[in-house]
Amino acid sequence: MSTPIPGSPVRGSKSGQPIMALFDLLGRSWAMGIIWNLADRPKTFRQLQAVCESVSPTTLNTRLKELKDSYMIERTDSGYQLTDSGREVLELLKPLGKWAKHWSNKF
Amino acid sequence: MSTPIPGSPVRGSKSGQPIMALFDLLGRSWAMGIIWNLADRPKTFRQLQAVCESVSPTTLNTRLKELKDSYMIERTDSGYQLTDSGREVLELLKPLGKWAKHWSNKF
DNA sequence: GTTAGCGCTACTATTTTTGTAGCAAAAGTA
DNA sequence: TACTTTTGCTACAAAAATAGTAGCGCTAAC
Numbered sequence: 001m002s003t004p005i006p007g008s009p010v011r012g013s014k015s016g017q018p019i020m021a022l023f024d025l026l027g028r029s030w031a032m033g034i035i036w037n038l039a040d041r042p043k044t045f046r047q048l049q050a051v052c053e054s055v056s057p058t059t060l061n062t063r064l065k066e067l068k069d070s071y072m073i074e075r076t077d078s079g080y081q082l083t084d085s086g087r088e089v090l091e092l093l094k095p096l097g098k099w100a101k102h103w104s105n106k107f
Numbered sequence: 108m109s110t111p112i113p114g115s116p117v118r119g120s121k122s123g124q125p126i127m128a129l130f131d132l133l134g135r136s137w138a139m140g141i142i143w144n145l146a147d148r149p150k151t152f153r154q155l156q157a158v159c160e161s162v163s164p165t166t167l168n169t170r171l172k173e174l175k176d177s178y179m180i181e182r183t184d185s186g187y188q189l190t191d192s193g194r195e196v197l198e199l200l201k202p203l204g205k206w207a208k209h210w211s212n213k214f
Numbered sequence: 215g216t217t218a219g220c221g222c223t224a225c226t227a228t229t230t231t232t233g234t235a236g237c238a239a240a241a242g243t244a
Numbered sequence: 245t246a247c248t249t250t251t252g253c254t255a256c257a258a259a260a261a262t263a264g265t266a267g268c269g270c271t272a273a274c
Contacts, residue, residue: 030262152251
């Protein structure tokens with residue numbers, strides 16, 4: 001699967017509307033989970049494998065590539081970490097964490 | 108694929124942490140796109156097929172079932188529409204729309 | 215120089231998603 | 245009333261994504 005790029009056709013928009021490109025990127029398996037798990041500190045490949053319990057190395061690696069290509073994460077000596085952009089997205093995702101707890105009462 | 112239920116094992120959390128259940132739900136193809144496209148008004152099955160250009164009826168139908176089972180949408184005489192919960196999630200997703208435009212300048 | 219950990223890649227099996235066709239029921243039309 | 249159209253899906257096979265397992269090349273420590 002190729003990295004969704006705003007302006008080029010993506011899932012949900014032939015013209016590549018930014019929001020649809022973002023949904024395409026974040027809507028792939030583990031994408032949001034990876035960002036979420038990088039919240040506190042950088043993590044190595046194996047650490048990410050550990051926290052994302054059932055992710056296959058294949059998927060983890062392609063997801064990391066896509067997130068790098070989208071300027072969400074970068075690789076440093078201490079492992080993968082969020083970029084400024086990634087951190088901004090994380091801040092936007094955080095409210096979902098609180099909301100999810102409230103939502104879980106419905107079940 | 109079964110609907111992710113907070114409290115039961117989901118992708119990203121064997122114990123079913125609410126946020127991971129939500130990520131599992133929203134991280135499936137077209138889930139966020141469907142919610143986004145129901146923002147302004149209810150839509151019929153065929154209308155959703157039209158706005159989600161390349162979604163197959165199979166996937167659309169399973170996604171709709173999952174979103175119904177998760178109390179995000181409901182079916183009425185005028186079509187599928189967001190529930191109060193769905194509208195709350197939409198409000199949390201909206202900032203991503205604005206952010207995505209800014210993000211798209213990086214490409 | 216052996217051991218241990220790391221970041222992956224290779225490969226196959228399984229699951230998801232697509233793409234196309236079409237059916238049964240409802241709704242409009244004459 | 246009969247006929248056509250539209251709608252909400254289901255069926256089915258093909259394609260694509262993901263999982264699962266094994267292990268390789270590298271680095272660093274002992």
